[in-house]
Amino acid sequence: MDIPHTPSPDDRQRPSRRGFLALGAAAGAATALGGLPAFSASASPPRPTESPSLSPADAARNQLWWQAPGSPGSMIEQGLPVGNGRLGALASNDPAAELLLITDATLWTGGLNDTLQSDGQFPYGRDDFGSFTLLAELTVALPDHDLGRVHNYRRTLDLAQGLVTTSYDLSGVTYRRQIFASRPDDAIVLHFSQRGGGAYTGTLSLAGTHAESTSANSAQCFASFGASFANGLKYGAAVTARSSTGTVRVRGTSITFSGCQDLTVVVSGGTNYAPDATAGFRNPSLEPERLARTKVLDAAGHSATSLLRTHVADFRAVFGQLGIDLGASSAAQRELDTWERVRARDRDNVPDPELEAAYLQFGRYLMISGSRGGLPLNLQGLWLDGNDPDWMGDYHTDINIQMNYWLADRAGLSDCFDAFADYCLAQLPSWTDVTRRLFNSPANRYRNSGGEIAGWTVAISTNPYGGGGWWWHPAGNAWLCQNLFEHYEYTQDRAYLSKIYPLLKGAVEFWEARLLTTTVTDASGASREVLIADSDWSPEHGPLDAKGITYAQELVWNLFDNYRATTETLGRDTGYGRTVDRLRERLYLPVVSPKTGWLEEWMSPDNLGETTHRHLSPLVGLFPGDRIRPDGSTPKEIVDGATALLDARGMNSFGWANAWRGLCWARLKDAEKAYQLIVNNLKPSANGGNGSAMNLFDIYEVEQGRGIFQIDANFGTAAAIIEMLVYSRPGHVELLPALPAAWAASGSVSGVGVRGGFVADVSWKNGKVTRATLKSVGGRGTTVVAGGTTREIGLKPGESVTLRNLG
């Protein structure tokens, strides 16, 4: 029976979600669209008067923990990440030497990079294109707290409250430190406390990583530095400390403290980056070092308790929008710390549903910490352990940035998507300008052979200054638009759709100017005229310039389809929308190779690339697109060809490639294959090998023995977990499309975004949906499929319906 209702109190996750939202609203936390500009002055946030903290038992459901600190030499694998969406840090949690590697998402070298190389492609260096770099290192030295002397060491990453806590016993005293990156206070706070009569004595040092000089101010007790890059970007950071007991004072360029029963350290910093192409991406009036001082001194005027409450209220409100339970793990598994658990999961091959659910929540934690206003998550999210990240820590537009944002709407983090949309909008003037001036340069093998140019596109790599790096990537614009439009499908937010409209239209115009007309002969022998993409490279293998690659054909098909829908929704350019839709109908679409049985990647029956290549470019129509559907609406041979190709690509790739495979298998409803790919990414990384690091960052073995962090897998794998539980496209929702045996016994998920404008809560037992609730966030009707049952529901925005006896 279908009963519209409000959530019942016996639902484990739903009430808490409501509670969190109310909490966030009470705290005045900004969770609405449109975040802060990069680094700016802000009014003092409202302070919760009551503790918003979870009870220890509730908090434990979303905690990762370890029994040893991180090494300063392995911070990417072992540091624990915190972030307020802009300002991030990796913390070592060593008792004797807390180390924070601090980042600001906007601290980039490089610039517009609009002088092409002789081959018509972009330079790709740290000076011209630029690189994401570290802002500062903060160390808190406590020489008496040598790790060799402490007992019961434990550090915890509290995903729900955005909190890193370290505790240990030393000489009869229990010491505890909490680290959090507060969005309301725009600062990172370290609070040192103890129980049992202990005190802290040590030194606090703030240092830049680009040879800056730190100075300190005795009167106000802060240390700070400021500097600028060759590209003119100004940046700075500041730290201060307070204690209710003992002495805290400046000595040289450091802050020393002694006999402090408690200690609160506040650090902040930023740049004068502005997301505005017309201003050259700078805010000339902003003095980052001065602003950083103001922020840390303002925050330090409040108690650590008040700062913590303000932060937790803000963080919980966002985190609480999705809850997941994939089943109970064993007592033995629960007894293990996170790293032991990851290793045991691999060794014993015994499912650990709580660990697997925690992996999803960790992905959400990273997104909340790294994508709230400001710049979007790059290849390393917001976290660095040096100034030479591979591929510059940039935005890769041929899978990586797209994958970063597949999770957001699915996992109750629609607001985190804004950073991505705002980035594209801010870059659009430069992307348009560079495309029009340079794309058709004669040296560019990917230029429009017809000589026309319109709209915009991007390079494979993009930076925050409107610049591209490496090679031109014509279809990148269509793929960015695919993500951008899908966000509308989830949220049904017309204001947002209007905002991104110029991006969609510019991409459409680019393709209208680029498509070529050619004649193909079908299997039946009939010939027909079709539109194909000009010379391009199917990422990142095979022929360098092939026409009509499946990747481009599918993405452009999707772009044109979405554009038509947009014009109708907004009532803008509807005539042009119909024109574009007619172009879509003429687009060549891939066929199945009679030689390989695979969906063709190139307009050729031959396998022109690497069979097990990491990219699934020819399957973009399966995922993230859904032109290819295993539900009878797509010709069986196309589905079979896509399946055969996916099969041939194999199950043993790395991070994001496994995640993408998992998402595709979920779409094909092969639950066990999808699950296996999640398990593959949970494999512990050893000696730089592929898999999960101790801190669950995904590691890609870029060369023998050298693993690097690529955050996309953390998000893509988490997205796959959701995609196995809920599939949606506008007007169609399928519950538990690919539920693996490991999670089948019982479970639930709440707060899952549904394309078409709904949020779904689903509970199951023995593989069958026992109860599902859909709430409209703008959607009015959809088909709901579960097991063998199909229901049609109709709702007004704000209403919800609960379905039982499904399947």
Added chain:
Amino acid sequence: MRSSSYPAPPAARTGSARRTMRAMLVLAVTAGLATAVPAAEATSPARDTAAAASTATADTASDVAAKPFMGWSSWSMQSSKYPGLNPDGEYSYLTEANVLKQTDALASKLKKYGYDRVNIDAGWWRDNDWKPGFDPYGRQTNDPVRFPRGMKPVADHIHSKGLKAGIYLPVGLEKEAYGDGKVPVWNAPGCTTADIVHPDLRTTNGWDSSYKLDFADPCAQKYIDSQAQLFADWGYDFLKLDGVGPGSFKSGDNYDNVADVAAWQKAIAATGRPIHLQLSWSLDIGHAADWKRYSNGWRIDTDIECYCNTLVTWENSVNDRWDDAPAWSDKAGPGGWNDFDAIDVGNGEMDGLTKAERQSYMTLWAISKSPLYTGDDLTRLDSYGVSLLTNREVIAVDQSDSPVARPVTPMGDQQVWGTRNADGSYTVALFNLGDSPASVTAHWASFGFTGNASVRDLWNKENLGPHKNKITAALPAHGSRLFTVKPGGEALPTTGYEAESAANTLTGNASLAGCDACSGGKKVGNLYTGGKLTFNDITVQKDGIYTVRVAYVSGDARSVTVSSNSGNGSSLKFPSTGDWGTAKTVSVQLALKAGSNTITFDSGSGYAPDLDRIDVPRSV
């Protein structure tokens, strides 16, 4: 020898003793009584052998090497390029003035903790250009610049401080002492150097710096007698015989110095002075019985010193000892000890080690009952160094009657070692050999007990109270913990499964073989390149992660992938058991489900240890 998979069965004498003991244990397990297999019992036959060896040396002096010796040695500072140590060229640190300075410092700072040896190492008869000096009888004589008053006054001074004096020689007749074969041998009328070596002047020792002695001619023994008498006359209490083979990176007949060592034992006995005879370096474990029979200690490894700007470094070669020690665990005992080389932990800056590394260094030496002789500048010990060298509880571990500790986990970055003490407690060491901090857990089940046990932290001198089933500690990179663990008395009920059981599945080349040291007298071997042993029907009461004890035989360290049910398992390196006739035990962690399970040992693409049996807790 060390690498053969299938050696001949060991001597029946040892084998029968072990078989009897094993049979008793099996009986006990079946009866559900004493189900723990204490580490002490596992090594008891070796102790018998060690006792026999000490009887052999008892002729010389019953108390020589009753315990691992403690003291100071000159070589670490001689060999270092640390600024200022060797101002007159390489190895020039060795002078009377420096030896006496260190003697006085040892007496005043460390003697009360048991450090009572001052050992003069190589070079006392060589000038600063390393040119040797000999007396008219071809015996090494003091370099007049280094030791202007000769060697006896040095020993006298050492004795005056209540300490014992040690001296050094390379094995064989040093080439420069040969003198065209015409040099007479002291107190051996008619004997000259031509008589004591082979006519072809074949060379010997680790540097080929000596002519090999030919003991077929009695003059050779006389030459050794003459050297021993000289040292006895000077009043030395200790001799390090260096470059000894097989060992010292040499093998083959020319480098077999067993006869030299035997001759030295005989010569020392003849002097009537108890002189401790120590052998160096990297002695061949295949000759362990010879070294035990004729000497009081043997270096199991290469030099600890780095010959660099510090005394040692972690990588070169402190950390080698964790890999190399297990093979020797049964070889040591009263009368003769495994010598891990100098313990240079007294001054962090000069040592070239972190605090954590220094503590781990001292910990391994202590649990292994290695001699504890520092090569540090005793006049410049730092306070942390003093705390390491003078921790009486740790020294007591080294000097105790407990068997030498062994790893109870496979080798790897995180290791647990332990041994059972006479009072029923266990000495348990945790090590993190990795380059990052890591937690290390000792499961009581690895030692055969369960429940609560009280834990004493020896380095931090703290009682940590009762710990249930295990203890976990956060260790710094290259760090350690050292505990005394007193079980609360709960034995761990286990079920034993023999490798040779007909219920098991053997794959590939895997096959049964006799094994006197093994329970049931059999084992499964030939586990190589795909060879696999699966224990079927392992039954437990509850789902959980179990500590499974694996008894195995492996003459060298070998890896095997251990898995349960459909698990991927993990590749684990089992430490050497010393030879192919000795069984030892390590513990592995595996998930088992209530009811029936399989446990598989897969050699993969390599060579795995031979397997004796596994003991699985009945429940968790």
